[in-house]
Amino acid sequence: MRSISLALADDHPLMLAGLVDLFKLRDEFTVVATGASADEVLEIALRTSPDVFIVDLVMPGNIFTTILDLVKRGCRTRFLAFSAMSKSDMAIKALRAGASGYVVKGTSPQELLDAVKAVQRGEIFISQELACKLIEHHRMSSLKVAAGPPVKFSLREGQIIAMLTRGCTNRQIAQELKIGEKTVKNHMTALMQKLNVRNRLEVLIATQKLDQEELPAPRH
Incomplete structure:
Protein backbone atom coordinates (compact mmCIF):
# COMPACT_ATOMS: atom_id res chain seq x y z
CA MET A 1 0.00 0.00 0.00
CA ARG A 2 1.32 3.45 -0.92
CA SER A 3 2.30 5.56 2.07
CA ILE A 4 0.45 8.80 2.83
CA SER A 5 2.61 11.77 1.83
CA LEU A 6 2.65 14.52 4.44
CA ALA A 7 3.79 18.12 4.72
CA LEU A 8 3.98 19.84 8.10
CA ALA A 9 3.95 23.54 8.99
CA ASP A 10 4.46 25.10 12.41
CA ASP A 11 6.55 28.10 13.43
CA HIS A 12 7.58 26.46 16.73
CA PRO A 13 10.75 24.43 15.92
CA LEU A 14 10.30 21.96 18.78
CA MET A 15 6.68 21.25 17.85
CA LEU A 16 7.63 20.81 14.21
CA ALA A 17 10.49 18.47 15.08
CA GLY A 18 8.16 16.42 17.29
CA LEU A 19 5.64 16.06 14.47
CA VAL A 20 8.34 14.99 12.03
CA ASP A 21 9.57 12.32 14.47
CA LEU A 22 6.01 11.09 15.12
CA PHE A 23 5.35 10.38 11.45
CA LYS A 24 8.81 9.28 10.39
CA LEU A 25 8.63 6.41 12.86
CA ARG A 26 5.68 4.93 10.92
CA ASP A 27 6.03 3.28 7.52
CA GLU A 28 2.54 4.30 6.38
CA PHE A 29 3.58 7.98 6.27
CA THR A 30 6.21 9.87 4.28
CA VAL A 31 7.12 13.42 5.30
CA VAL A 32 7.95 15.29 2.08
CA ALA A 33 8.41 18.86 3.35
CA THR A 34 8.16 21.19 6.35
CA GLY A 35 7.48 24.91 6.66
CA ALA A 36 6.95 27.67 9.19
CA SER A 37 4.71 30.26 7.50
CA ALA A 38 1.63 30.62 5.31
CA ASP A 39 3.83 31.59 2.36
CA GLU A 40 5.83 28.39 2.76
CA VAL A 41 2.61 26.37 2.94
CA LEU A 42 1.59 27.82 -0.43
CA GLU A 43 4.97 27.09 -2.01
CA ILE A 44 5.20 23.56 -0.58
CA ALA A 45 1.65 22.62 -1.57
CA LEU A 46 2.16 23.77 -5.15
CA ARG A 47 5.60 22.14 -5.41
CA THR A 48 5.03 18.77 -3.71
CA SER A 49 1.22 18.33 -3.64
CA PRO A 50 1.21 16.12 -0.50
CA ASP A 51 -1.81 13.99 0.35
CA VAL A 52 -2.26 15.78 3.67
CA PHE A 53 -0.84 19.06 4.96
CA ILE A 54 -0.88 19.56 8.75
CA VAL A 55 -0.87 23.28 9.48
CA ASP A 56 -0.74 25.42 12.60
CA LEU A 57 -3.17 28.34 12.48
CA VAL A 58 -0.94 30.93 14.16
CA MET A 59 2.04 31.42 11.86
CA PRO A 60 3.43 34.38 9.92
CA GLY A 61 0.99 35.20 7.13
CA ASN A 62 -2.70 34.30 6.78
CA ILE A 63 -3.08 30.52 6.70
CA PHE A 64 -6.85 30.74 6.18
CA THR A 65 -6.43 32.76 2.98
CA THR A 66 -3.68 30.40 1.86
CA ILE A 67 -5.84 27.31 2.28
CA LEU A 68 -8.75 28.97 0.49
CA ASP A 69 -6.44 30.04 -2.35
CA LEU A 70 -5.08 26.52 -2.78
CA VAL A 71 -8.56 24.97 -2.71
CA LYS A 72 -9.73 27.41 -5.38
CA ARG A 73 -6.75 26.45 -7.51
CA GLY A 74 -7.89 22.84 -7.42
CA CYS A 75 -5.07 21.65 -5.17
CA ARG A 76 -5.71 17.99 -4.31
CA THR A 77 -4.01 18.27 -0.91
CA ARG A 78 -6.26 17.95 2.14
CA PHE A 79 -5.52 20.34 4.99
CA LEU A 80 -5.64 19.38 8.65
CA ALA A 81 -5.56 22.26 11.14
CA PHE A 82 -3.48 21.48 14.24
CA SER A 83 -3.93 24.24 16.78
CA ALA A 84 -3.68 24.99 20.49
CA MET A 85 -6.92 26.97 20.18
CA SER A 86 -10.02 24.97 21.05
CA LYS A 87 -12.57 27.70 20.31
CA SER A 88 -15.36 26.70 17.96
CA ASP A 89 -15.09 29.89 15.90
CA MET A 90 -11.50 29.07 14.93
CA ALA A 91 -12.48 25.58 13.84
CA ILE A 92 -15.39 26.95 11.81
CA LYS A 93 -13.11 29.50 10.15
CA ALA A 94 -10.62 26.79 9.21
CA LEU A 95 -13.31 24.47 7.85
CA ARG A 96 -14.92 27.25 5.83
CA ALA A 97 -11.52 28.07 4.33
CA GLY A 98 -11.30 24.50 3.09
CA ALA A 99 -9.62 22.50 5.84
CA SER A 100 -10.80 18.90 6.14
CA GLY A 101 -10.19 18.55 9.84
CA TYR A 102 -9.27 20.23 13.10
CA VAL A 103 -7.19 18.64 15.85
CA VAL A 104 -6.46 20.39 19.13
CA LYS A 105 -2.82 20.35 20.27
CA GLY A 106 -2.43 18.33 23.43
CA THR A 107 -4.49 15.47 22.02
CA SER A 108 -3.04 11.96 21.93
CA PRO A 109 -0.64 11.02 19.12
CA GLN A 110 -3.09 8.31 18.08
CA GLU A 111 -5.89 10.84 17.51
CA LEU A 112 -3.61 12.88 15.26
CA LEU A 113 -2.66 9.74 13.31
CA ASP A 114 -6.34 8.79 12.99
CA ALA A 115 -7.16 12.33 11.83
CA VAL A 116 -4.58 12.21 9.05
CA LYS A 117 -5.89 8.87 7.81
CA ALA A 118 -9.50 10.08 7.96
CA VAL A 119 -8.96 13.27 5.97
CA GLN A 120 -6.81 11.38 3.46
CA ARG A 121 -9.84 9.12 2.88
CA GLY A 122 -11.95 12.22 2.19
CA GLU A 123 -13.64 12.43 5.59
CA ILE A 124 -14.02 15.36 7.96
CA PHE A 125 -12.28 14.88 11.32
CA ILE A 126 -12.87 17.02 14.42
CA SER A 127 -11.28 16.44 17.83
CA GLN A 128 -13.88 14.97 20.16
CA GLU A 129 -13.53 17.74 22.73
CA LEU A 130 -14.24 20.31 20.04
CA ALA A 131 -17.07 18.49 18.25
CA CYS A 132 -19.53 19.13 21.09
CA LYS A 133 -18.63 22.82 21.14
CA LEU A 134 -19.27 23.06 17.40
CA ILE A 135 -22.69 21.47 17.71
CA GLU A 136 -23.66 23.80 20.54
CA HIS A 137 -22.30 26.81 18.67
CA HIS A 138 -24.50 26.03 15.68
CA ARG A 139 -27.73 25.30 17.55
CA MET A 140 -28.63 28.97 17.25
CA SER A 141 -26.84 29.66 13.98
CA SER A 142 -28.42 30.67 10.71
CA LEU A 143 -27.83 27.32 9.01
CA LYS A 144 -31.24 26.17 7.81
CA VAL A 145 -32.54 23.18 5.97
CA ALA A 146 -33.85 24.07 2.51
CA ALA A 147 -37.45 25.25 2.54
CA GLY A 148 -40.08 22.68 1.64
CA PRO A 149 -41.80 19.64 3.18
CA PRO A 150 -40.32 18.23 6.40
CA VAL A 151 -37.21 16.17 5.80
CA LYS A 152 -37.85 12.44 6.20
CA PHE A 153 -35.12 9.91 6.89
CA SER A 154 -34.99 6.19 6.34
Whole structure:
Protein backbone atom coordinates (compact mmCIF):
# COMPACT_ATOMS: atom_id res chain seq x y z
CA MET A 1 0.00 0.00 0.00
CA ARG A 2 1.32 3.45 -0.92
CA SER A 3 2.30 5.56 2.07
CA ILE A 4 0.45 8.80 2.83
CA SER A 5 2.61 11.77 1.83
CA LEU A 6 2.65 14.52 4.44
CA ALA A 7 3.79 18.12 4.72
CA LEU A 8 3.98 19.84 8.10
CA ALA A 9 3.95 23.54 8.99
CA ASP A 10 4.46 25.10 12.41
CA ASP A 11 6.55 28.10 13.43
CA HIS A 12 7.58 26.46 16.73
CA PRO A 13 10.75 24.43 15.92
CA LEU A 14 10.30 21.96 18.78
CA MET A 15 6.68 21.25 17.85
CA LEU A 16 7.63 20.81 14.21
CA ALA A 17 10.49 18.47 15.08
CA GLY A 18 8.16 16.42 17.29
CA LEU A 19 5.64 16.06 14.47
CA VAL A 20 8.34 14.99 12.03
CA ASP A 21 9.57 12.32 14.47
CA LEU A 22 6.01 11.09 15.12
CA PHE A 23 5.35 10.38 11.45
CA LYS A 24 8.81 9.28 10.39
CA LEU A 25 8.63 6.41 12.86
CA ARG A 26 5.68 4.93 10.92
CA ASP A 27 6.03 3.28 7.52
CA GLU A 28 2.54 4.30 6.38
CA PHE A 29 3.58 7.98 6.27
CA THR A 30 6.21 9.87 4.28
CA VAL A 31 7.12 13.42 5.30
CA VAL A 32 7.95 15.29 2.08
CA ALA A 33 8.41 18.86 3.35
CA THR A 34 8.16 21.19 6.35
CA GLY A 35 7.48 24.91 6.66
CA ALA A 36 6.95 27.67 9.19
CA SER A 37 4.71 30.26 7.50
CA ALA A 38 1.63 30.62 5.31
CA ASP A 39 3.83 31.59 2.36
CA GLU A 40 5.83 28.39 2.76
CA VAL A 41 2.61 26.37 2.94
CA LEU A 42 1.59 27.82 -0.43
CA GLU A 43 4.97 27.09 -2.01
CA ILE A 44 5.20 23.56 -0.58
CA ALA A 45 1.65 22.62 -1.57
CA LEU A 46 2.16 23.77 -5.15
CA ARG A 47 5.60 22.14 -5.41
CA THR A 48 5.03 18.77 -3.71
CA SER A 49 1.22 18.33 -3.64
CA PRO A 50 1.21 16.12 -0.50
CA ASP A 51 -1.81 13.99 0.35
CA VAL A 52 -2.26 15.78 3.67
CA PHE A 53 -0.84 19.06 4.96
CA ILE A 54 -0.88 19.56 8.75
CA VAL A 55 -0.87 23.28 9.48
CA ASP A 56 -0.74 25.42 12.60
CA LEU A 57 -3.17 28.34 12.48
CA VAL A 58 -0.94 30.93 14.16
CA MET A 59 2.04 31.42 11.86
CA PRO A 60 3.43 34.38 9.92
CA GLY A 61 0.99 35.20 7.13
CA ASN A 62 -2.70 34.30 6.78
CA ILE A 63 -3.08 30.52 6.70
CA PHE A 64 -6.85 30.74 6.18
CA THR A 65 -6.43 32.76 2.98
CA THR A 66 -3.68 30.40 1.86
CA ILE A 67 -5.84 27.31 2.28
CA LEU A 68 -8.75 28.97 0.49
CA ASP A 69 -6.44 30.04 -2.35
CA LEU A 70 -5.08 26.52 -2.78
CA VAL A 71 -8.56 24.97 -2.71
CA LYS A 72 -9.73 27.41 -5.38
CA ARG A 73 -6.75 26.45 -7.51
CA GLY A 74 -7.89 22.84 -7.42
CA CYS A 75 -5.07 21.65 -5.17
CA ARG A 76 -5.71 17.99 -4.31
CA THR A 77 -4.01 18.27 -0.91
CA ARG A 78 -6.26 17.95 2.14
CA PHE A 79 -5.52 20.34 4.99
CA LEU A 80 -5.64 19.38 8.65
CA ALA A 81 -5.56 22.26 11.14
CA PHE A 82 -3.48 21.48 14.24
CA SER A 83 -3.93 24.24 16.78
CA ALA A 84 -3.68 24.99 20.49
CA MET A 85 -6.92 26.97 20.18
CA SER A 86 -10.02 24.97 21.05
CA LYS A 87 -12.57 27.70 20.31
CA SER A 88 -15.36 26.70 17.96
CA ASP A 89 -15.09 29.89 15.90
CA MET A 90 -11.50 29.07 14.93
CA ALA A 91 -12.48 25.58 13.84
CA ILE A 92 -15.39 26.95 11.81
CA LYS A 93 -13.11 29.50 10.15
CA ALA A 94 -10.62 26.79 9.21
CA LEU A 95 -13.31 24.47 7.85
CA ARG A 96 -14.92 27.25 5.83
CA ALA A 97 -11.52 28.07 4.33
CA GLY A 98 -11.30 24.50 3.09
CA ALA A 99 -9.62 22.50 5.84
CA SER A 100 -10.80 18.90 6.14
CA GLY A 101 -10.19 18.55 9.84
CA TYR A 102 -9.27 20.23 13.10
CA VAL A 103 -7.19 18.64 15.85
CA VAL A 104 -6.46 20.39 19.13
CA LYS A 105 -2.82 20.35 20.27
CA GLY A 106 -2.43 18.33 23.43
CA THR A 107 -4.49 15.47 22.02
CA SER A 108 -3.04 11.96 21.93
CA PRO A 109 -0.64 11.02 19.12
CA GLN A 110 -3.09 8.31 18.08
CA GLU A 111 -5.89 10.84 17.51
CA LEU A 112 -3.61 12.88 15.26
CA LEU A 113 -2.66 9.74 13.31
CA ASP A 114 -6.34 8.79 12.99
CA ALA A 115 -7.16 12.33 11.83
CA VAL A 116 -4.58 12.21 9.05
CA LYS A 117 -5.89 8.87 7.81
CA ALA A 118 -9.50 10.08 7.96
CA VAL A 119 -8.96 13.27 5.97
CA GLN A 120 -6.81 11.38 3.46
CA ARG A 121 -9.84 9.12 2.88
CA GLY A 122 -11.95 12.22 2.19
CA GLU A 123 -13.64 12.43 5.59
CA ILE A 124 -14.02 15.36 7.96
CA PHE A 125 -12.28 14.88 11.32
CA ILE A 126 -12.87 17.02 14.42
CA SER A 127 -11.28 16.44 17.83
CA GLN A 128 -13.88 14.97 20.16
CA GLU A 129 -13.53 17.74 22.73
CA LEU A 130 -14.24 20.31 20.04
CA ALA A 131 -17.07 18.49 18.25
CA CYS A 132 -19.53 19.13 21.09
CA LYS A 133 -18.63 22.82 21.14
CA LEU A 134 -19.27 23.06 17.40
CA ILE A 135 -22.69 21.47 17.71
CA GLU A 136 -23.66 23.80 20.54
CA HIS A 137 -22.30 26.81 18.67
CA HIS A 138 -24.50 26.03 15.68
CA ARG A 139 -27.73 25.30 17.55
CA MET A 140 -28.63 28.97 17.25
CA SER A 141 -26.84 29.66 13.98
CA SER A 142 -28.42 30.67 10.71
CA LEU A 143 -27.83 27.32 9.01
CA LYS A 144 -31.24 26.17 7.81
CA VAL A 145 -32.54 23.18 5.97
CA ALA A 146 -33.85 24.07 2.51
CA ALA A 147 -37.45 25.25 2.54
CA GLY A 148 -40.08 22.68 1.64
CA PRO A 149 -41.80 19.64 3.18
CA PRO A 150 -40.32 18.23 6.40
CA VAL A 151 -37.21 16.17 5.80
CA LYS A 152 -37.85 12.44 6.20
CA PHE A 153 -35.12 9.91 6.89
CA SER A 154 -34.99 6.19 6.34
CA LEU A 155 -34.20 3.88 9.24
CA ARG A 156 -30.66 3.40 7.93
CA GLU A 157 -30.14 7.14 7.60
CA GLY A 158 -31.35 7.58 11.16
CA GLN A 159 -28.83 4.99 12.35
CA ILE A 160 -26.03 6.77 10.53
CA ILE A 161 -27.06 10.15 11.97
CA ALA A 162 -27.04 8.66 15.48
CA MET A 163 -23.53 7.32 14.93
CA LEU A 164 -22.34 10.66 13.55
CA THR A 165 -23.35 12.30 16.81
CA ARG A 166 -21.05 9.83 18.57
CA GLY A 167 -18.13 10.92 16.42
CA CYS A 168 -17.92 7.70 14.40
CA THR A 169 -15.95 7.62 11.15
CA ASN A 170 -17.31 6.08 7.95
CA ARG A 171 -15.25 2.95 8.64
CA GLN A 172 -16.65 2.58 12.16
CA ILE A 173 -20.21 3.09 10.88
CA ALA A 174 -19.68 0.43 8.21
CA GLN A 175 -18.32 -2.05 10.74
CA GLU A 176 -21.12 -1.52 13.29
CA LEU A 177 -23.92 -1.64 10.71
CA LYS A 178 -22.25 -4.50 8.80
CA ILE A 179 -22.37 -2.67 5.47
CA GLY A 180 -19.69 -1.59 3.02
CA GLU A 181 -17.80 1.67 3.50
CA LYS A 182 -18.90 2.67 -0.03
CA THR A 183 -22.52 2.17 1.03
CA VAL A 184 -21.96 4.49 3.99
CA LYS A 185 -20.55 7.13 1.62
CA ASN A 186 -23.61 6.75 -0.62
CA HIS A 187 -25.90 7.32 2.39
CA MET A 188 -23.83 10.35 3.38
CA THR A 189 -24.23 11.79 -0.13
CA ALA A 190 -28.00 11.24 0.08
CA LEU A 191 -28.13 12.95 3.48
CA MET A 192 -26.18 15.95 2.18
CA GLN A 193 -28.61 16.28 -0.72
CA LYS A 194 -31.67 16.01 1.54
CA LEU A 195 -30.32 18.61 3.94
CA ASN A 196 -28.81 20.87 1.28
CA VAL A 197 -25.40 20.86 2.99
CA ARG A 198 -21.83 20.28 1.78
CA ASN A 199 -20.12 17.88 4.19
CA ARG A 200 -20.59 15.50 7.12
CA LEU A 201 -20.03 18.23 9.71
CA GLU A 202 -22.91 20.25 8.26
CA VAL A 203 -25.06 17.08 8.17
CA LEU A 204 -24.46 16.74 11.89
CA ILE A 205 -25.21 20.41 12.55
CA ALA A 206 -28.37 20.40 10.41
CA THR A 207 -29.83 17.26 11.99
CA GLN A 208 -29.30 18.76 15.44
CA LYS A 209 -31.69 21.55 14.42
CA LEU A 210 -34.48 19.25 13.23
CA ASP A 211 -37.43 18.28 15.37
CA GLN A 212 -36.99 14.87 16.91
CA GLU A 213 -40.14 13.54 15.24
CA GLU A 214 -38.43 13.90 11.88
CA LEU A 215 -35.84 11.30 12.86
CA PRO A 216 -36.84 7.63 12.75
CA ALA A 217 -36.92 5.92 16.13
CA PRO A 218 -34.03 3.46 16.56
CA ARG A 219 -34.82 -0.26 16.80
CA HIS A 220 -33.75 -2.01 19.97
